Amino acid sequence: MERLLMERFIEEESVLITDPAALLNMTQSCNQEHLDEALKDRSTLTLIEKYHAYEEKVLKGHLGKTAALWMSFINYCHLVFMLLHSVKTNNIQLFHKCNGEMANIFFAFDGHNYSRYLTWLEVYLTNLENTHPGAKDLLSKGAIAVARSMIPGALSAVDKTMEETFMRFAKS
Structure with a gap:
């Protein structure tokens, strides 16, 4: 496209x-x-x-309207790719920006609960330095992703890693 x-x-x-x-x-x-x-x-x-x-x-x-629709689709894809990149590179600023912009997309496509919690996450990350002094520095040093191997760029989000670990533990 x-x-x-x-x-x-x-x-x-x-x-x-x-x-x-x-x-x-x-x-x-x-x-x-x-x-x-x-x-x-x-x-x-x-x-x-x-x-x-x-x-x-x-x-x-x-x-035309069809091209405008596809252009918005391209922009949404860019946003998702930036979010994935932010996790793979432990970039908290980009992670914050992408999550804040995704709430309206989820709301538009009937993901009201995702939209609600992304809005909460946006407010939480915006006020993080006031509520938890020093936490932003720790996050910027690389605390939003987990490396399970030495392969560069093979990081996974912390919540995804925890869920997979707990699910594996529960199944065994």
Whole structure:
């Protein structure tokens, strides 16, 4: 869906990249050095800004209601992927942001209890430093995920790990 949107963007906006070297380096070898180079390139930043503006146009109905629906679906997928990334990297700030934004999605799709508890979690995390001084520092040092192996990025959420451990214990 992203590729289709990008193709349509290039067709409609007559995008012309003056210096494609930074983007080509990113596509050939995606690493931190090439990412930093691309993010310093003015033509790349201009392209990204125009693309985000085009995404907003599509969300507002520029390509019709079906395209707006799929654009919202893409945005929801990005949110879920960011939440998973926050757990895999023990990023409490991103975890907090994603959980806060997901409450309205659950409410819209008839997950009222999930929405209620995510709203509570949002308020709890927002006020954490006031209610539990020092807890935010501990969480930012890596307390939202558990590593069961030495494989990088194979972290699991604490609640999921506890549930799986207790369920295994109860079955044995």
